[in-house]
Amino acid sequence: MPSNSSIQFAPEQFDRLFQELYRIYKADMFLSRSEFPGGGDCYIGLEPCHQLIVTDKTTKEQIESFCFNDTDPTFGYLSYNYGYRLRGVLSNKITEFPYGHLKKYSAVIKYDGKSLELSVFDETFDIDLDKIISLTEAKTPFEIGHIKPAESINSSLDRDEYILRTESAIDYIREGYIYQLNLTIKYECDFQASDLFPLYASFWKTFPASHYVLFESEPYQIISTSPESFLSVIDGKVLSQPIKGTLAYDTYDESLAVKLKESPKESAELSMIVDMVRNDISINCEHGSVKVSDHKTTFTVDNLIQMYSKVQGKLRRDKTVIDLMLDSFPGASITGCPKKKAMELIDELEPHFRDVYCGSFFVINDKRNMESSIAIRTGYLDKDKGRLAFFAGSGIVVESKAESEYLETTAKAGKFLDILKSEQKP
């Protein structure tokens, strides 16, 4: 898709623009705050013109052909469930949720939050910069809208049940089946509003992060507010930034970050995942190119201190970003280690299916360029049923205390739980 034109755009102007684009076109949004690790460009897709709805039967060839049969970018997601097929894991659970959804658009808008350059890519849609500017001149303030509290929120594992399952996971670890298992909870509630844009806009303002997605996948609308980058590929240079190690805080203090970095438990949790990510990208990276750097770096998001590392490599000339993504999927940080066994035990220990949660959202530009996230801090609205689902989880290792893991999990669900439990000011 050729770039038709570009212009300088202030961040506040961009906030008004994406709101208008949502209001008028129900655009799919991939927003990012570049100051966060893994942060980069924002993308907005207008008027989908082609789509591929992924099922458990969809092949890699079908995905490749959809992405690469023309030069237009592909936006979309793969559900965690698609990983069952890829890793050869069996399950008795069933779901109506798509195993993934890929789209191409009539027009794409790209915004670089660092250079403040906004570009429009349009072949058939007839949107240009003049129209874009006019959309932001209405001087309508950035409206968050009203979010009604939920009457009750169900969780797939209550506290006692969560603790029992965490202890089972620790037993499996002691017996040598796994080193780490990511255990999650699914929360569900009735949701009065017809769409998630108010929730999305509110979180974007209050809890900014690197990978914010709002995506239509009928009859579902998905909200993903993830701080975690899965695989970023720029001209074949691969970067993954797995996050492990979490500390919730009320007031940030440098000594808390030091405490997190010095915890042997949190360090081990991250190190295992770094070794796994090295393994996963090594499958498609040039020999000798895979390196670890910035091990145990911290940043803050959602009132949590998080720890991450950088794993880099060079994509082999005979491989594409689809090879890389499918061989690494689902991301190491949300399965546990070793991956196949951890996924089998997750299926046994979690009563719910994860669906899109712990899958990945991505923007694929071509065979050697892609941005993708680990879809954590993620939920979806079933528009037919008026039900909202969202999820949270944490990595269980041998030193884990079930009670602390439960608190970590609820802290990660905190921004959803808080906004749904309290009456919002209009």
Add this chain to the structure above:
Amino acid sequence: MSILIIDNNDSFTYNLRHLLQTAQSSEPDVISYDSIDKVDFQRYDTIVISPGPGKPSEYPNYSKLFKSGKPIIGVCLGMQIMAEFYGGEVSLLEDCFHGRTESIEFDGKSFEVARYHSLAITRVPSCFTVISSNQATVPMAMTHNEFPYIGYQFHPESFLTKNGQFFIDYAFKFINSIRA
């Protein structure tokens, strides 16, 4: 030198493959344990048994490999599989050790190595010699007294192991010394 890695459904196999490729400048083949019966071991110079989940008794199909006469390198579960096949015993560690490093003595020097295991060899078969153990006397490396078999309990392929290459080079030197 052509190398085959038998992958016991592990998540560190390709780290091992890259490390072996550095040592031997050829790309090792990888096959899953599930297809072990289809492999012609005679096509390879050295076979590597990968780490993996569970205990050696859950991997009963290795006897064909041990009868092939081929040099073998076993890592973590791979070393435990060798030990059990030759009559040793593998049991639960009192404190499992995951994703952390420990300093061990090996070949007269001190090395920081990464350990990921809940099980360990508690009785070493008489045909093997332990060439390194940690302070708690858990076997960390062993070699067969007659055949070109070497096992590492720790993970040379982990980024936490300083100088993992040394252990791969050591393994091939050992294998060549037995064959010569």
